[in-house]
Each structure stands twice: as structure tokens, then as C-alpha cells.
Amino acid sequence: MADDTVCSGVDRAALLPEDKDYVYDFGQNPGRFADRKTFPALVGTGGSLAVGILPPCGMSFLHIHPRSAELFAVIEGHVLTEGVFEAGVVRADGKQRVVRTDLGPNMMTVFPGGAFHTQMNPECTNATVVAAFPSEDPGIALILPQTFALDDDWLKTQFGDVSTEEIAGLRASLPTGLFLQVEGCKKKCGIQTE
Incomplete structure (x- = not known):
């Protein structure tokens, strides 16, 4: 049964015999992401x-999520989003199409599979969000860190007239982790800058 695509519902139920196997507690899991690896009951659900x-x-x-679209909903708070569709999706003026949304509670948007996207909470209070993926394994690719993992000569070709020192400076300035804080907003909210 190595290939779960041929696993029947009966086979899957036998692998998860306890009722607790069908419960995922987001509050007890630091990643707060239920996928086929963290919650095996999802195998075969898509x-x-x-x-x-x-x-x-x-x-x-x-x-981006290389293997899935994302359905993104705000439960509480306020979130701004931007998404860039694949090459060839352009506005009437021929420029790249960027979809910008302003979401409040009980509102959602969708990012098509492979669309570059980001979300920002512009307020001084938390925003609670839910992201659903029509894939058991949507994956995630962080655009800037992964771009700057390329060799300097490749980056020089991609970015044009940039020096090795400029590339090194950009690499060094990239934040780590999955989330950033917007400086102008932090000042508005009185959040200490590190």
C-alpha cells in the first residue's frame, strides 16, 4: 500500500482505527497546518x-504554492492581499495583472495555483485567517530567499547591471522565517522596532 492512490476507503480506515486519528487540533500544533504529513486522515481527501x-x-x-490554489478567508480582523498571476495574464494596458483585495471578517479571496501572493495585516490587532488548499500537499516556495539562492552570475544575468557586492547586500538583508513586520505600520501601532 505504498501508493495511497490505490488505497481504498476501507484500507485507509483500517490504518486509522481510533476516533482520535480523525481530529487535528490547530491549537496544539505550532505549524497550524493540517496536510497529509501532519494529519494522515487527509490522505486521499485531496x-x-x-x-x-x-x-x-x-x-x-x-x-507560491507550486501544487495548489489557495482559498484564503479572514475570520476576524482586516487583511490586505496582493496576488500576481502567471505570465501572460495582463491588464488592458498590457502590464502584468496584480489582484489586490481588502478583506474583512467573513470575506475570502483565491490565489490560483502558482500565483505569487502575500497577505498583510494593516491593523494594530491580530487577524485570524484560514487557508484551504485543494491538495493534500500544496507545498510552499518563498520567492526572494529561493531566488537569491542562485549563483551570483545567474542573478547578474537576471537582474542586469548589478554587482556582486549589491547581490551580497540584498542576500544579507533578506529576513528569515515566513512572516515580516511592516515598519510604517509598526510605528502607527507603537510596536517596538528591534
């Missing part, structure tokens, strides 16, 4: 789900 708190002035790194 879906996964994340529940999160976007802190005041918090912003997710620009990212």
Missing part, C-alpha cells in the same frame, strides 16, 4: 487546511 493568526503589522513573505 485537501489541506491552515489556520493562523496574522499579528499586528504582520506580512507573509511573497510565496
Whole structure:
């Protein structure tokens, strides 16, 4: 039964014999992301789900999900989003199409599979969000850190007239982790700058 695509519902139920095998507690899991690895009951369902708190002035790194679309909903708070569709999706003026949304409670948006996107909480209180994926394993690719993992010569070709020192400076300035804080918003909210 190595290939779960041929596993029947009866086989799957036998692998998960306890009722507790069908419960995922987002509050007890630091990643707050239920996928086929963290919640085996999802195997064969074709879906996964994340529940999160976007802190005041918090912003997710620009990212994509290479194997899934994302259905993104705000439960509590206020979230701004931006998504860039694949090449060739352009506005009437021929420029790249960027979808910008302003979401409040009980509102959602969708990021098509492979679309670059980010979310930001512009307020001084937490925002509670849910992200659903029509894939058991949507994956995540962080655009800037992964771009700057390329060799300097490759980056120089991609970015044009940049020096090795400029590339090193950009690499060194990239924040780590999945979330950032927006400086202007932090000042508005009185959040200490580190």
C-alpha cells in the first residue's frame, strides 16, 4: 500500500482505527497546518487546511504554492492581499495583472495555483485567517530567499547591471522565517522596532 492512490476507503480506515486519528487540533500544533504529513486522515481527501493568526503589522513573505490554489478567508480582523498571476495574464494596458483585495471578517479571496501572493495585516490587532488548499500537499516556495539562492552570475544575468557586492547586500538583508513586520505600520501601532 505504498501508493495511497490505490488505497481504498476501507484500507485507509483500517490504518486509522481510533476516533482520535480523525481530529487535528490547530491549537496544539505550532505549524497550524493540517496536510497529509501532519494529519494522515487527509490522505486521499485531496485537501489541506491552515489556520493562523496574522499579528499586528504582520506580512507573509511573497510565496507560491507550486501544487495548489489557495482559498484564503479572514475570520476576524482586516487583511490586505496582493496576488500576481502567471505570465501572460495582463491588464488592458498590457502590464502584468496584480489582484489586490481588502478583506474583512467573513470575506475570502483565491490565489490560483502558482500565483505569487502575500497577505498583510494593516491593523494594530491580530487577524485570524484560514487557508484551504485543494491538495493534500500544496507545498510552499518563498520567492526572494529561493531566488537569491542562485549563483551570483545567474542573478547578474537576471537582474542586469548589478554587482556582486549589491547581490551580497540584498542576500544579507533578506529576513528569515515566513512572516515580516511592516515598519510604517509598526510605528502607527507603537510596536517596538528591534
